[in-house]
Amino acid sequence: MIAFAFIAVGLLAVGSKVVATQELEALEAGAIDDGTRHERPEPIVQTALEYAEPPLFELTDRDGSTLAHSVRGFALEASPFHLWLVHTPARILDGLERVLGDQLDADLEHQLLRVDEYGWRSVEGLALTRDEAAAISNWVADGGPTLYPNVDPLPGLIVEARLPEPGAPSDQILYGLRWSPLLLLDETVRQRIDRKLDDDRTVSAAAWVRALGAGLWKHLEGPRERELAQWARTSAEPPKGWEVVPPKTGLSKLLDGVIETPPAWRVSKTVPQWQLIGSSSEWVFERLMPCRYVELCDRLTLENVDAVRAFLAEEHVGAFQMWLPPTSDRRYPATRFRALGNVGWVDGDVRQRHALFGIQYAAERTLARLGLDAPGVNETFERNILVRARSHDQEYYVDHGSGSLPPRVVSTLDLGVQVRLGAALERVEAEHDTSLTMGVVIDLDTRDVLALDWRDPYEFGTFAPLQHGFTPGSTFKIVTMALALDADLVRPDTIFDVGNGHFTVPGTRRVVGEAEGFARGAITASMCLARSSNAGMVQIGHLVPVETWQQRTLEFGYGRSLPTDLLPPNWQNPAGIIGERASANDRNVWSRTRSHTSVAFGDAMSVNMLQHVTALCALVHDGELRPLRLIDAVEAGRTIEMPPSSGDAIVRKSTVQKLRSMMSMGATEGTGRRLERPDGLLLETKTGTYEKLERGDVSYHVMGESLRRAREAGEEWKAGAAHREHSGDWGGAKWGYTSSIVVVGEVASGPLAGRRVLTYIVAEDPRGKVRFGSDVTGAAAVDVVAYALGYDAADRLRARVHTDGRPRLDAVAIPELEDLEERPWTGVGR
Structure with missing residues (x-):
């Protein structure tokens, strides 16, 4: 990892303003031709963001006491890259804190802005030469993209000097960018391109990001070519966001001599050229904010879902910028014991949440054999249907569906x-x-x-x-x-x-x-x-x-x-x-x-x-x-023994x-x-x-202490190797x-x-x-x-028995699960 010396480089400002008035006007209209293509992908229709339902079945003991069940809800997830392309960080952060409060699982500013404790983040993958650093520093000192004269330096973006990589020459000073999303994307800062745009916050924020991207794009030509050169060394496939155009003949070097032509291309005497498919401003912004997924809250309470939805609608937050996927918690209201096993995510064609092992896994396998595990079967709460697209003429909507009661799996456990x-x-x-x-x-x-x-x-x-x-x-x-x-x-x-x-x-x-x-x-x-x-x-x-x-x-x-x-x-x-x-040389065992x-x-x-x-x-x-x-049985509209x-x-x-x-x-x-x-x-x-006493016997106290030490030291621990190492060691015991x-x-x-x-x-x-x-x-x-067998502490046979002769053991208090939070299947979700 590169060690950073966070030093703003105050290079002398030279030259004129980077973005001319006519360019900004064209930029606001989305019509700048910077040599890149701006084709929009086709809308993608997704069902609940490829979310597959977790195990909905209720698991009970033989007398109907609930051992495990799923509590429905919604998570809150976001794509910082897509969100900050068109929204103002301070406004979104303040709104989310207002509607969520203590529901947030982590520091919201860190999660959504990916910044350090001081509110800044370094831009990785854009190493600058000294000349490139000077040019960008001058552009920042001149105010960045602006239609107005005599503005202050652009806040929230600096050129920093970085310490060299370990093993590199100590005098090899590197330069890079460091920025503060809260400062650089602030509403007052973006008035530099048009004070009237803030009448529509979304249009204003998007125009400002495009202006920033257009300005930086021209100053990042060197890093851009170096990135493509690195890709050419390692892959014949273009990097994300680029495509290959028909190759030209007669060239012996790629990218105007930045690197030697790879051997496969040298043989054919042809060199492919890569060009950007999307917009240049998005290419720049992806370097500034590359994160496309964060989980802000793993489960919202039901009363918060409507407030979050209303806030997202008020701010015109798109479904691919921040979304509410359905989720659930697996609850164990009576007692949590290990044989029940765990529930977790399983990756396949669709990422699904399943029982991983244990009695819950056995219950899920039983449902599968009965054909009760298919998507949509016994679904009981609303399913979100999201239309995901980037073009402005698409709407984002939520469709609701209902279902029947979830299956109840009756175990043999008492x-x-x-x-x-x-x-x-x-x-x-x-x-x-x-x-x-x-x-x-x-x-x-x-x-x-x-x-x-x-x-x-x-x-x-x-x-x-x-x-x-x-x-x-x-x-x-x-x-x-x-x-x-x-x-x-x-x-x-x-x-x-x-x-x-x-x-x-x-x-x-x-x-x-x-x-x-x-x-x-x-x-x-x-x-x-x-x-x-x-x-x-x-x-x-x-x-x-x-x-x-x-x-x-x-x-x-x-x-x-x-x-x-x-x-x-x-x-x-x-x-x-x-x-x-038996072994190959020892058959007389x-x-x-x-x-x-x-x-x-x-x-x-x-x-x-x-x-x-x-x-x-x-x-x-x-x-x-x-x-x-x-x-013992499955109850799904009827009882299947x-x-x-x-x-x-x-x-x-x-x-x-x-x-x-x-x-x-x-x-x-x-x-x-x-x-x-x-x-x-x-x-x-x-x-x-x-x-x-036999060879190979071990004390699991000794094995356990070995595992504990490995965990504390963060080291790998293998049971087989530890077993061989500690064979015959009783850890001081007799x-x-x-x-x-x-x-x-x-x-x-x-x-x-x-x-x-x-x-x-x-x-x-x-x-x-x-x-x-x-x-x-x-x-x-x-x-x-x-x-x-029905004996209590006084050694007397209990008087109450089931109709089949089994004892009724009522020594364990089982909590009732009657409210909507615990029994969401009593009605269709909100």
């Missing part, structure tokens, strides 16, 4: 459970200093997602339930047991000797250790799962052939990306892997010393939360691998019953036995505690763990008897005093399951 889950995750994070905490709540009968959330103190920027890979540890022992039971390789009462805390894999030197509170001696297969015995599960896992491991886990959904509407197709949706990753042993107790693998919980739902409920449901979740059986129902019995034992005699629960609530549990728990709850009796809800919570890198899954995540999971 707002009360969602809030409860979020609060539980926050407690886990606060009490155990976790680097990432995730949770999901599933209605097992329907596979409806009742709640989905996560807490990420380092803001890694991922959709964690799908994009964060982790080693599940002992919760994967459910899969190991399912494979063995379903193949009749083991029975619940089969006895295994689990030793006394250490198990040596037969025929190898590998020793598998146990966690604290381990089982000893001979125990049943059921107790191996309930007590989470590594030694017992390794022996059970060895009964399952490697080929079965590899085939069946794929059938369960592991090792392949989870089909989902939560992420766009081009987003990373990791497949994960079961077993160590499934030997007993490695994967065949490790996978049996939940090691040597990578899964994501929704992938893992989808398989667990099948194994602990009905044996059917069914996709999780996020969208989404089909129920369906899939294929992956294990026998008898296998499921055995797994449930083992997990019930886990909740009463095993690793979940110390978890407090309400009377009458039946629990099935499986805890998971993975100690990060250990690194992934702590988790699966809890299935069921009410023993009453109107909700038989309804089963699953909660899965995962916590990365707890740095508190405990690390086991039951201690870190257990209480939170039981609390959420109990709440989802």
